[in-house]
Amino acid sequence: MTNTEESIENIDQAESYFKLMGCSRFHMMRENPQRNEEYKKLDIDPSIESEWIKEEFEKKISNFHKIETKHIGVFYSSLVSLIERKEFYLEKLVELTQEINNRVNREQLPLILTQIIGNNATKSRGGLIQKSYDLKRPDLAVLYYEQVKSIFEKIELYYFKPTPFIRGYLVDVIEYFGIDADNDFIEKLRLKNYFENFNYYKKEADRRNVNAMKILSEYYREGKGCQKDIVKAEFWELKLKEK
Structure with a gap:
């Protein structure tokens, strides 16, 4: 199957469609409800889907050296989206992360950081570090964390700004898991996070973003x-009341 218009009538067509949709049931349902219903009627065992996912993952890994440098961040994100709750994936990814760190360009660094640290609403943030701890593999978590520190060293070298809040997210992860006892490093992260966040909220407040106005006022009041x-x-509290 090379497109989404062909109907799904057998296991081979189902496999092709599943892989075409990035091995994602969510994408299948969103992109073409009719094809999704045809797929569901085949009642495919989850273990078979797991094999298909593993095949796609290994195929992507084998093609890593063909990926252009400017696309490495997106490539890495697509790999992370494939992984299941298994040590195999985390072990393979941590090896690849070390290779990626050696050849990725600076524009792609924020994408890599976001996948490793995570950016969900929890203090554990849900990235590859948390996934490693979830599987009782603190050794892998430490290896991912070492790559994060290496990436931040590159960011400092390039004078490049990462994604807003990512330093703060890393502080959350460090403190949640107790992964690093270097208080000086943590404090530097926290201070730079405040500085970058302040600039972000100032820009958004000037654009009359209500939430940014509120937070900017708090930053000025607390000296963050x-x-x-x-x-x-x-001043910003007054501006907020005028909205």
């Missing part, structure tokens, strides 16, 4: 990422 300034804090 800026000099403490009660006058400016009250």
Whole structure:
């Protein structure tokens, strides 16, 4: 099957369609409900789907050296989206992460960081570090964390700004899992996070973003990422009331 218009009538067509949709039931349902219903009627065993996922994962891994440098971040994200709750995937990915770190360009670094650290609403953030701990593999978590520190060293070298809040997310992960006892490193992360967040919220507040105005006022009041300034804090509180 090379497109989504062909009907799904047998296991071979189902396999092709499943892989075409990135091995994602969600994408299948979203992209073509009719094909999804045809797929569901075949009642395919989850273990078979797991084999298909593993095949696609290994195929992608084998093609890594063909990926252009500018596409490595997206490639890495697509690999992470495939992984199941199995040590095999995390072991393969941590090896690849070390290779990627050696050839990725700076524009792709935020994508790599986001996959390893995570950015969900929890303090454990849901990235590859958490997945390693979930599988009782703190050794893998440490290896991922070492890659994160190496990436941040590159960011400092390039004077390149990562995704907003990512340093703060890393602080959350470090403190949640107790992965690093280097308080100086953690404090530097926290201070740079405040500074970057302040600039982000200032820009958004100037665009009259209500949430940014509120947080910017708090930053000025507490001196987060800026000099403490009660006058400016009250200015943004007043602006907020005018909205």
